[in-house]
Amino acid sequence: MGSAGPNEPGDLPHPYDPTFTDRVIAATGPKANARLAEIMPSLVRHLHDFARESNLTVAEWIAGVEFINECGRMSTDKRNETQLLCDILGLESLVDEITAKLLVGAAASTTPSAILGPFYRQGAPSLPNGSSIVRGLSPSLPWYERALEDATFIHGRDSTKAMLPLAGATIDVWHTAPNGLYEQQDDAQPDMNLRGRFTTDELGRFSFYCLRPVAYAIPDDGPAGRLLGMLDRGPFRPAHIHFLVEAEGHKTLVTQVFDAEDRWVGDDSVFAVKEELVVRYERREGDERARWGLEYDFVLARDGGEA
Ligand code: BEZ
Ligand code: FE
Numbered sequence: 001m002g003s004a005g006p007n008e009p010g011d012l013p014h015p016y017d018p019t020f021t022d023r024v025i026a027a028t029g030p031k032a033n034a035r036l037a038e039i040m041p042s043l044v045r046h047l048h049d050f051a052r053e054s055n056l057t058v059a060e061w062i063a064g065v066e067f068i069n070e071c072g073r074m075s076t077d078k079r080n081e082t083q084l085l086c087d088i089l090g091l092e093s094l095v096d097e098i099t100a101k102l103l104v105g106a107a108a109s110t111t112p113s114a115i116l117g118p119f120y121r122q123g124a125p126s127l128p129n130g131s132s133i134v135r136g137l138s139p140s141l142p143w144y145e146r147a148l149e150d151a152t153f154i155h156g157r158d159s160t161k162a163m164l165p166l167a168g169a170t171i172d173v174w175h176t177a178p179n180g181l182y183e184q185q186d187d188a189q190p191d192m193n194l195r196g197r198f199t200t201d202e203l204g205r206f207s208f209y210c211l212r213p214v215a216y217a218i219p220d221d222g223p224a225g226r227l228l229g230m231l232d233r234g235p236f237r238p239a240h241i242h243f244l245v246e247a248e249g250h251k252t253l254v255t256q257v258f259d260a261e262d263r264w265v266g267d268d269s270v271f272a273v274k275e276e277l278v279v280r281y282e283r284r285e286g287d288e289r290a291r292w293g294l295e296y297d298f299v300l301a302r303d304g305g306e307a
Helices: 020-026 034-054 058-074 081-088 091-104 144-149 223-230
Strands: 151-160 170-174 195-199 205-211 240-246 253-259 292-295 298-300
Touching: 020 034, 058 081, 058 223, 081 091, 081 223, 144 151, 170 205, 195 205, 240 298, 253 298
Parallel strands: 151 292, 151 298
Antiparallel strands: 151 205, 170 195, 170 240, 240 253
16 A cells, blocks of 8 residues: 555555545644654655554554653663664664765765664773773673683774875774673673773874674663564674774764674674674784784765765
8 A cells, every 4th residue: 555545556445534644744834844844744654554554453553652652761871772672673774874875975985884872972081092991800700701812902094085094083982891781781890891982193093902792682671672572583783893983074984893703793683784894803913912803994984975
């Protein structure tokens, strides 16, 4: 069924008032917000078509309303259940792709974006290149041995699309501890553990120590997790590190880098993996601070769209 208007040839006939959707759309007034006036007719049509195609009952609609209310009630500054719901429906990944194509164009030569996710925190400590984002590592932590095993050195360069080095770019990085939890989810971790902000040198270079990331389950003890269960889906995300790269005169890049050896790399519960963002960590020799190494370069698009 295409819309609420008279049935189009090829549409299945439905028994519902064929003028109803058009009347709802026509209720928008002449002083409506311009962007809303542009997009609401489409939203209303899709919503109404969904209800008609599914023969949605009042009881089912109420269950949906209560589900969304529960997401809202559960959301705090440490947990965004409504965003999580969007993530498992693929909506954050889709709007991320749309935004990147609108802002950067379809430029194949720049680093692809990936979703920000609900665990980014502003105000990560600024650290000198070559320092570590691992804080308060102590043998009392249950994942201490794993952290030693996973110690990793990451370095790379930021450059423009024309491959000119980007000096003074900032790179925000964050990932989970080996128990699969971000520091704000875990009282045993120090504030801002496994988060840092680095600035590229005159050749566009950055470097830091971290841990080779692990796969983790997104929080599944709320309504979004219940929905995953009802859909017979799993909660896992493949091992990844988040990056937010900013450079003057360039589009901000939000992305994630995924471990090729992770078993979930082809089955991400939030649909964020892109081929160009999948990497292989190498064994690192001669560095007592790290067993693994990764070189990864970021290529940013200019604000104007050109190189
Ligand atoms: C994350 O990568 O941090 C994330 C993304 C979507 C949902 C949950 C977590
Ligand atoms: Fe993450």
